[in-house]
Amino acid sequence: MVAIAIEGLTKRYRDRRVVDGLGFTVEEGSLVGFLGPNGAGKTTTLRMLLGLVRPTSGQALVYGRPYRDLPDPARVIGAVIETMTAHPRRTARRHLRMLGLRIGVGPRRVDTVLELVGLTGAADRRAGGFSLGMRQRLALAGALLGDPGVLVLDEPANGLDPEGIHWLRGFLRAQAAEGRTVLVSSHQLAEVEHTVDQVVIVARGRLVAAGSLDALRARASGRLHVRSPQAERLAGLMTAAGATVRMTGHDRLEGPLGWSEYVGLLSAEHRIPLFELREDAPGLEEVFFRLTGAGGLGEAP
Numbered sequence: 001m002v003a004i005a006i007e008g009l010t011k012r013y014r015d016r017r018v019v020d021g022l023g024f025t026v027e028e029g030s031l032v033g034f035l036g037p038n039g040a041g042k043t044t045t046l047r048m049l050l051g052l053v054r055p056t057s058g059q060a061l062v063y064g065r066p067y068r069d070l071p072d073p074a075r076v077i078g079a080v081i082e083t084m085t086a087h088p089r090r091t092a093r094r095h096l097r098m099l100g101l102r103i104g105v106g107p108r109r110v111d112t113v114l115e116l117v118g119l120t121g122a123a124d125r126r127a128g129g130f131s132l133g134m135r136q137r138l139a140l141a142g143a144l145l146g147d148p149g150v151l152v153l154d155e156p157a158n159g160l161d162p163e164g165i166h167w168l169r170g171f172l173r174a175q176a177a178e179g180r181t182v183l184v185s186s187h188q189l190a191e192v193e194h195t196v197d198q199v200v201i202v203a204r205g206r207l208v209a210a211g212s213l214d215a216l217r218a219r220a221s222g223r224l225h226v227r228s229p230q231a232e233r234l235a236g237l238m239t240a241a242g243a244t245v246r247m248t249g250h251d252r253l254e255g256p257l258g259w260s261e262y263v264g265l266l267s268a269e270h271r272i273p274l275f276e277l278r279e280d281a282p283g284l285e286e287v288f289f290r291l292t293g294a295g296g297l298g299e300a301p
């Protein structure tokens with residue numbers, strides 16, 4: 001079942017489309033990384049999903065409805081969109097109790113979410129004295145108050161120290177293990193790479209890739225690149241030896257990794273000149289960079 005559906009979503013500010021015909025879906029129960037460089041339009045997309053910004057065109061749906069049409073939104077979708085704005089003189093517990101009042105959630109649930117985010121010990125301290133990591137936890141507690149099935153988190157790892165990031169990973173996995181749908185944005189693939197199983201990648205307001213992280217990883221497996229004035233002949237010899245070869249130009253071919261020595265021997269034996277013989281193995285980060293970098297539009301994995 002589709003929990004989140006983004007359909008032809010566009011947001012224009014003046015004459016600039018910061019979100020431009022974006023479309024993707026998030027299946028119920030999946031843990032999805034929403035990735036893209038700064039300014040790619042992630043926050044604007046999430047704000048439209050949460051009914052905070054009106055789309056210029058298209059729609060963002062939660063279980064088939066726009067946010068404003070959800071009968072009891074806090075029980076359907078919880079979000080951390082900006083660093084939380086608890087009154088600095090208010091304690092964590094009091095802040096959550098007041099949020100709870102607004103959505104019809106009692107003090108027992110407040111204690112439960114404080115426990116879930118590991119803030120029980122700091123529950124009666126004023127939020128003004130909290131570290132950034134603690135403020136993030138308090139914001140997460142607020143998002144969980146209504147026990148929603150869907151969580152939307154905008155750059156929750158921003159400003160966290162390594163310990164905080166480690167905690168966040170475990171927290172997100174635990175949420176997914178309980179069957180929650182989690183959409184978590186980041187401008188760094190590495191930050192969510194060990195947590196999410198699906199990715200939606202955007203750049204300049206558009207979708208550049210969507211699918212499983214494994215499919216993205218498969219793209220990261222490298223190739224052998226050969227350039228020769230007799231590339232076609234060489235391709236024939238390599239194919240005969242069992243390699244899967246693709247001509248990428250009149251004098252270029254791509255083959256599998258691990259074949260460079262054999263190709264060198266073939267070229268010597270058959271007197272085929274080589275202009276280039278190299279293997280490349282882009283890492284996952286490199287694939288991400290190519291997808292989102294200038295001119296790096298690619299097909300979905």
Ligand SMILES: Nc1ncnc2c1ncn2[C@@H]1O[C@H](COP(=O)(O)OP(=O)(O)OP(=O)(O)O)[C@@H](O)[C@H]1O
Pocket residue numbers: 013018036037038039040041042043044045187
């Ligand atoms: N209210 C607004 N008016 C004009 N431009 C805006 C407005 N809100 C966002 N933008 C612009 O839209 C672009 C996309 O911003 P957005 O915050 O959605 O990107 P992002 O992918 O979340 O990036 P970041 O990680 O930096 O938050 C940015 O260039 C931003 O300046």
